[in-house]
Amino acid sequence: MSKIRAAITGIYGYIPEDILTNKALETLVDTNDEWIKARTGIEERHILRDPEKATSYMATEAVQGLLKKTGLSPLDIDLLICASVTPDYFFPDTGTLICYNIGAKNAFAYDIQAACSGFLFSATTGAKFIESGAYKNVIVVGADKMSSITDYTDRSTCILFGDAAGAILLQPNDQGFGLQDSWMRVDGVGAEFLHMKGGGSKNPPTHETVDKKWHYLFQDGKPVFKAAVKGMAEAVNEILKRNNLSPDDIRFVVPHQANLRIIQAVADYLKFPMERVMVNIQKYGNTTSATIPLCLWEWEDQLKPGDKVILTSFGGGYTWGASLWTWAY
Ligand SMILES: CC(C)(COP(=O)(O)OP(=O)(O)OC[C@H]1O[C@@H](n2cnc3c(N)ncnc32)[C@H](O)[C@@H]1OP(=O)(O)O)[C@@H](O)C(=O)NCCC(=O)NCCS
Known part of the structure; x- marks a missing residue:
């Protein structure tokens, strides 16, 4: 079977x-x-x-x-x-x-x-x-x-x-x-650079946490930027290597949409043409958990059965990875 x-x-x-x-x-x-x-x-x-x-x-x-x-x-x-x-x-x-x-x-x-x-x-x-x-x-x-x-x-x-x-x-x-392979990693070193300090069990909500703006997202953009490029490039590379694929075999890379410059740097590193990288950040910004499905939704008409698609993401934590899918419809 x-x-x-x-x-x-x-x-x-x-x-x-x-x-x-x-x-x-x-x-x-x-x-x-x-x-x-x-x-x-x-x-x-x-x-x-x-x-x-x-x-x-x-x-x-x-x-x-x-x-x-x-x-x-x-x-x-x-x-x-x-x-x-x-x-x-x-x-x-x-x-x-x-x-x-x-x-x-x-x-x-x-x-x-x-x-x-x-x-x-x-x-x-x-x-x-x-x-x-x-x-x-x-x-x-x-x-x-x-x-x-x-x-x-x-x-x-x-x-x-x-x-x-x-x-x-x-x-x-x-x-x-369907899903062929996935490679995912985390590294708590990233907590310092991208987090929300307040509201959890470490800093439960108080007047003080509100005054200090601890219920908002905090980001130190530069280290996150560098780690995001490295992380997504590493993840996609790993998926390509493990599955004996080259960028030419991939119909689309679907990256998390955090910054167009991050996406371009990842594509450059992988020598992957931007025409086959889904990008809609100009319209929606970074919608965190929604960026990848929104791209797939928008590009759905251009996908056909058998197309190989790599999803890749990087986020707070740090968390990052990639997955390889063979499109089914
Ligand atoms: C946030 C980000 C866009 C900032 O871009 P950057 O090129 O790193 O810019 P810097 O932080 O070095 O800031 C450069 C200058 O622009 C200024 N600046 C920052 N935001 C600005 C804004 N919205 N408008 C105008 N100037 C701004 C800074 O104050 C700084 O000025 P200074 O040199 O006088 O101190 C970028 O770091 C980034 O995208 N980081 C990763 C984001 C990400 O991926 N997050 C989610 C992970 S899933």
Whole structure:
């Protein structure tokens, strides 16, 4: 019997309507459109403005769209994994809220938090449940309301992030399509450079933590930049080597969208032409767990069965890795 692989069989995304342009950011902090475009590639990002709506709202929209598109009933879902650094609550987990919203009464769910690698790690994790033969329909959704942890007085970070959600459906495939390999790593040395200090058990919320702005994301951009280039290049290289592939064999590389210069540096290092690197950071900024599924969603029409696609990410932690997929539809 041929091996059961987990194939991506559908993708959908949700992008909030409100747009925050570079020009609008000029009114909030001492920055300008030219600097932001030149240093990051970002032109605008979308923000979920409604204070009543949180990450689960965007994720629910993405998953509902995915169900409609694939014709799957919520009752058919076995497992839903939500990747996020901005869950609605510490608990209950966002995955459970999404399942409740869509009526996925036969599913179990949980969240994975691995910063910007959350989607990559979750997709591999979800795939293992399919490969084991235990489950038939696994949804992985990456969703982040980054605006909820962004300090709009800090020009070095507020220009970078946006809000969005993206979801994929994983189903069994015995024709060789689907997840072929994944390589993932973490290194806690990165905690110093990219973190949110307050709110957890180390620094529970107090007036002081609020005054010190510890409930916002903190980033020291330079070391993160360097580590991101090195990490994603290493991960993609590792995947190519392990699978005896050259860049010519890969239809698309799908990198986490943190900074256009990081993406270009990774492509340069790998000698991979930018025409086959998915880039949409100019429209959405860094949406953390949603960047990779949003790219796949946007490029879906250009993919055909048998295409080899490498996903790669780098994020806080540090967390990083890559996975190789053979496209199934
Ligand atoms: C944040 C980032 C865009 C900053 O770009 P950079 O080229 O490293 O810029 P620097 O931090 O060296 O800052 C250069 C100058 O621009 C200034 N600057 C920073 N943000 C600015 C802004 N929004 N507008 C104008 N000037 C800005 C700095 O204050 C600094 O001025 P100085 O030289 O007078 O001190 C970049 O470091 C980055 O993208 N880092 C990694 C981000 C990332 O990948 N994060 C998520 C990981 S998943």
